[in-house]
Amino acid sequence: MRLNPIALFAMAAIAGAAPQSAIAEPKALIAAGYVDVLNGDLVRDAVIIVDAGRIVAAGPASETQIPDNAKQIDLPGKWLIPGLMNVHVHLGLILPGIQMLELAGESEAALALRMADNAYKSLLSGVTTIRLTGELKHADLAVAHAIARGQFPGPRIFTAAEIVSITGGHGTTLEPTNDGPYEVRKETRRQIRAGADWIKIAITGGIGTPGGGVQQGLMMPDEIEAAVEIATRHGIKVTAHSGSSEATREAVALGVKGIEHGYFLDREVLQLMHQQDVWFVPTMIVSQPATFEFFRRIGAPDWYMARVKEVGVDHWNAMKMAVEENVNIALGSDQFPFEPNDGTTATIREAEYYLEAGMSPLEALQAATIQPARMLEADADTGSITVGKFADIVAIDGNPLEDFKALRSLGFVMKGGHVYRNDWGDDDARTVPLPDEEAGDGHYHDPF
Ligand SMILES: [Zn+2]
Numbered sequence: 001m002r003l004n005p006i007a008l009f010a011m012a013a014i015a016g017a018a019p020q021s022a023i024a025e026p027k028a029l030i031a032a033g034y035v036d037v038l039n040g041d042l043v044r045d046a047v048i049i050v051d052a053g054r055i056v057a058a059g060p061a062s063e064t065q066i067p068d069n070a071k072q073i074d075l076p077g078k079w080l081i082p083g084l085m086n087v088h089v090h091l092g093l094i095l096p097g098i099q100m101l102e103l104a105g106e107s108e109a110a111l112a113l114r115m116a117d118n119a120y121k122s123l124l125s126g127v128t129t130i131r132l133t134g135e136l137k138h139a140d141l142a143v144a145h146a147i148a149r150g151q152f153p154g155p156r157i158f159t160a161a162e163i164v165s166i167t168g169g170h171g172t173t174l175e176p177t178n179d180g181p182y183e184v185r186k187e188t189r190r191q192i193r194a195g196a197d198w199i200k201i202a203i204t205g206g207i208g209t210p211g212g213g214v215q216q217g218l219m220m221p222d223e224i225e226a227a228v229e230i231a232t233r234h235g236i237k238v239t240a241h242s243g244s245s246e247a248t249r250e251a252v253a254l255g256v257k258g259i260e261h262g263y264f265l266d267r268e269v270l271q272l273m274h275q276q277d278v279w280f281v282p283t284m285i286v287s288q289p290a291t292f293e294f295f296r297r298i299g300a301p302d303w304y305m306a307r308v309k310e311v312g313v314d315h316w317n318a319m320k321m322a323v324e325e326n327v328n329i330a331l332g333s334d335q336f337p338f339e340p341n342d343g344t345t346a347t348i349r350e351a352e353y354y355l356e357a358g359m360s361p362l363e364a365l366q367a368a369t370i371q372p373a374r375m376l377e378a379d380a381d382t383g384s385i386t387v388g389k390f391a392d393i394v395a396i397d398g399n400p401l402e403d404f405k406a407l408r409s410l411g412f413v414m415k416g417g418h419v420y421r422n423d424w425g426d427d428d429a430r431t432v433p434l435p436d437e438e439a440g441d442g443h444y445h446d447p448f
Contacts, residue, residue, distance in 0.1 A: 026051040027417065028070040031395060034058065034080035037370045037384045040362045042399065048080065050391040053417040058385055075395050075412060075424060081365065082384050083128025083392035083415060085372035086347045087158075088260055088281045088332025091115035091122075091143065092135050097299035112139040118336050119143055119154030124421050125338035125345045126410040128392040129372065129382060132159035133200050133239070133260060133281075133332070141195045153420055155337075156392075158376050160200035160239065161191040164227055169218050170206035170241055181226035188230040197376075198258075199231045202241040203251055206261070207286060207307045214311055215264050217247035221254060228255040239281070243311070245269040252278050258375070260332065263287065263311040265318040270325045279375045281332035282319050284353040287312040290342040291349065294335070316357070323358040330372040344408045351407065361401045391417040395424075 029048040047064040049057040144157035203219040239258030245266045258279040335346040354364040373383025397409035411423030
């Protein structure tokens with residue numbers, strides 16, 4: 001039986017290992033307003049009632065009864081939006097640079113603990129759901145299960161487990177990996193057996209891969225087809241790391257349902273993606289100048305920076321065309337969701353890029369909330385402030401449809417009805433400071 005994070009959550013509750021979110025005491029969030037991302041409606045002078053982890057009522061104060069036993073959480077002047085989502089994350093990410101040296105020889109146990117720390121920081125930064133797009137040694141599954149069981153705090157986690165890769169392809173080591181349809185089938189099955197919610201394949205080279213062009217289609221059609229067929233038989237979808245139009249066209253024709261990065265995509269292939277309901281996860285932050293400071297901070301080598309700059313302009317044009325062609329876009333950063341970038345987090349800066357590329361504020365907010373939920377087929381449970389869904393809610397200083405930069409003030413995080421962060425209150429929330437940007441401490445801690 002394959003268990004998604006929501007099923008695990010339910011199981012944990014049944015088993016009595018109740019996560020902190022399965023509360024019995026209702027809570028009332030009282031704020032200046034909330035955004036209904038399903039339709040763009042603004043509800044001013046808002047009250048949201050939360051019970052047993054879910055939203056049980058939401059509306060203007062004049063129409064929303066606060067139960068007598070409810071604990072009131074007052075957020076005067078603040079706006080509530082759904083918890084943010086980031087669907088291209090590697091909690092164990094090590095980019096070329098100083099980290100690679102510092103973390104050389106990291107044990108599996110140390111990796112899992114580092115990933116758990118990154119998961120907690122992601123949650124504190126307002127990201128209540130993530131999808132992992134390639135991790136190692138199934139540490140991601142251990143972390144995801146531990147969070148679902150309430151053993152430590154973190155976002156809801158969907159994961160593609162390990163990347164199904166080919167020898168010499170992006171995301172691989174020097175070891176031979178999978179060549180030909182039979183080996184790809186076996187590897188796909190292995191990941192599904194381990195608990196993958198998605199399958200991630202790498203069909204072209206990548207920025208971080210020294211060999212193999214970003215635009216070069218490296219995975220053969222029969223290998224792509226093998227991954228898609230096995231995944232489809234198990235009821236799950238395949239997403240592809242792709243830098244090129246050609247490789248994307250081929251992959252979409254073979255049934256791939258997600259395209260990651262899309263550094264070079266022409267209008268025709270974007271139209272095809274729109275027609276075929278293929279999701280685009282742009283990860284703009286990996287190629288745009290506003291985030292170069294991040295790469296300098298981690299000591300990225302010259303060859304890496306040269307590749308980043310090489311793809312930046314085309315990547316930006318692909319993003320703008322994707323907005324024009326109404327491609328379904330779900331936010332992914334390919335950096336830690338909380339990673340400091342340009343004065344905010346990677347997740348929020350990524351959403352700002354979407355706005356700059358032509359989305360309306362509502363569309364950019366949807367790309368960070370309900371759209372990823374739809375992509376993950378989790379929109380019955382999360383992705384909007386809707387009665388019946390999990391109380392995954394964050395608060396910011398203003399109405400984001402009027403001032404999108406208000407997202408940068410995010411200071412309150414609730415997941416499943418439990419408050420994990422409240423910069424404006426004095427209640428039971430633990431407030432753990434986010435990594436200090438000045439100290440350049442966003443991603444690495446001294447080895448134990
Ligand atoms: Zn990635």
